[in-house]
Amino acid sequence: MKESVNPTQISLxxxxxxxxxxxxxxxGGLLCRAGTDVTxxxxxxxxxxxxxxxxxxxxxxxxxxxxxxxxxxxxxIASVDLIILSVKCYDVPEVLKxxxxxxxxxxxxxxxxxxxxxxxxxxxxxxxxxxxxxxxFISSKRLAPGLIEHSENGIIALGELSGEKSAxxxxxxxxxxxxxxxxxxxxxxxxxxxxKLCWNATFNPLSVILDAPVSLIIExxxxxxxxxxxxxxxxxxxxxxxxxxxxxVVENVIASTRPIADFYTSxxxxxxxxxxxxxxxxxxxxxxxxxxxxxxxxxxxxxYALVKGLESKGM
Numbered sequence: 001m002k003e004s005v006n007p008t009q010i011s012l013x014x015x016x017x018x019x020x021x022x023x024x025x026x027x028g029g030l031l032c033r034a035g036t037d038v039t040x041x042x043x044x045x046x047x048x049x050x051x052x053x054x055x056x057x058x059x060x061x062x063x064x065x066x067x068x069x070x071x072x073x074x075x076x077i078a079s080v081d082l083i084i085l086s087v088k089c090y091d092v093p094e095v096l097k098x099x100x101x102x103x104x105x106x107x108x109x110x111x112x113x114x115x116x117x118x119x120x121x122x123x124x125x126x127x128x129x130x131x132x133x134x135x136x137f138i139s140s141k142r143l144a145p146g147l148i149e150h151s152e153n154g155i156i157a158l159g160e161l162s163g164e165k166s167a168x169x170x171x172x173x174x175x176x177x178x179x180x181x182x183x184x185x186x187x188x189x190x191x192x193x194x195x196k197l198c199w200n201a202t203f204n205p206l207s208v209i210l211d212a213p214v215s216l217i218i219e220x221x222x223x224x225x226x227x228x229x230x231x232x233x234x235x236x237x238x239x240x241x242x243x244x245x246x247x248x249v250v251e252n253v254i255a256s257t258r259p260i261a262d263f264y265t266s267x268x269x270x271x272x273x274x275x276x277x278x279x280x281x282x283x284x285x286x287x288x289x290x291x292x293x294x295x296x297x298x299x300x301x302x303x304y305a306l307v308k309g310l311e312s313k314g315m
Contacts, residue, residue: 012171013037016080016102017068018095020046020055022140022266023112024086025148027156027181029057032066034179039069039077041098047072049146058143059150074098079105082172086136088270089113089281096125103130108168110158112136114200114266115281116193119161132169133189134158135196139263152260155182159189194238195245198253201282202230204267205303208277208310213268215261224254230299237286240293271310279307 015038017028024040031038032055042050047070054067071077080102087095092113103109103126111118112134119133139152156176160166169185176183186192206217206226217223231250238245246252267277283304290297 012081012108012168012175014080015039015082015084016041016074016077016099016107017084017086018099019086019091020050020146021086021142022148023136023138024084025055025142025146026057026059026138026140026150026154027086027112027136027176028068028084029055029064029066029148030181031175031179032068033064036175036179039071039080041071041074044072046145049144053146055146055148057148057150059154060152061150061154074102077102080107082110083107084110084112085118086112088276089115089118089278090276092118092121096122100126108132110134110172112156113281114196114278115285116190116197117281117285131161132158132172133161133193135189135192137196139260141266141269151263155184157184157186157189157192159186159192161189163187163189191238191243191245194234194243195249195252197282197286198231198234198245198249199257200267200278201234201286201300201303202227202253203257204265204277205279205283205307207265207268208271209303209306211268213262213264214257218254218258218261226299227254230303233290233295233297233300234286236295237290237293237297240295241289267307271307271314274314277307277311279304279311283307 017024017038018041020040020042028038050070054065056065083099109122109130110132119131122131135157137153137155140148140150143149160169173183173185203214210216228250231253235245270277283300286300287297
């Protein structure tokens, strides 16, 4: 049974950032620096470090330090207008249980996850109209609890799943813009999420398999061929799901990568730090939806199998 959710609120005065890692720490830090009423829901270790030293962001745009309000349980906060989910895909189910009391009271959820399934997961639990979908384009990593390194980009695209230019989506766009966060409103946010999946389902697993930065992939023709075939598979699955991607998406994925080729992907960082990867929510999702729609995905199956093998080896 879906949980009952109150009617949508447009007020976005009080915000809860769930997570203070590479994504949440950066964007939440900017919101805090701008004077936004943003509270962070964090784990005990992060709570301890930020309580003592603050949230520090080392950024190419200028370093800064903020001291945001912190909680370790939603019972510590009565209600919020907006919840920003900045956790990994595999943490979403448990987080939804945690934030349920706030959503039932009317909080809107902004998703910033990789992959294409988080929004439907939320709607299947709460129903109603509680979700605004988002896509984060950023190169950053958590160096330690409360310490974020931001090296490239820092953009959020967001939109209603219906494609409507709603008052709440505009309000959220304006909130980010005032905080100095580059933000765009999308009339087809699902397509934007599939377009990002084209990149994530190729460069992320290849960087783990090769134990190398993105530059090796960009500079090696045979690896670029694998990227192109992998992206074409994602495009075909998206089309079968009713999402028509840009005709030049293969070329765009590669062109957009060349300026940032010297960095290591987030999946690589997770794997090297002994954390779970999001392979199930990237290539795994492409494979499952491909099988459902009768679309072959051999490159994605190979990348998935190799990363799962490396994860098993490292256990």
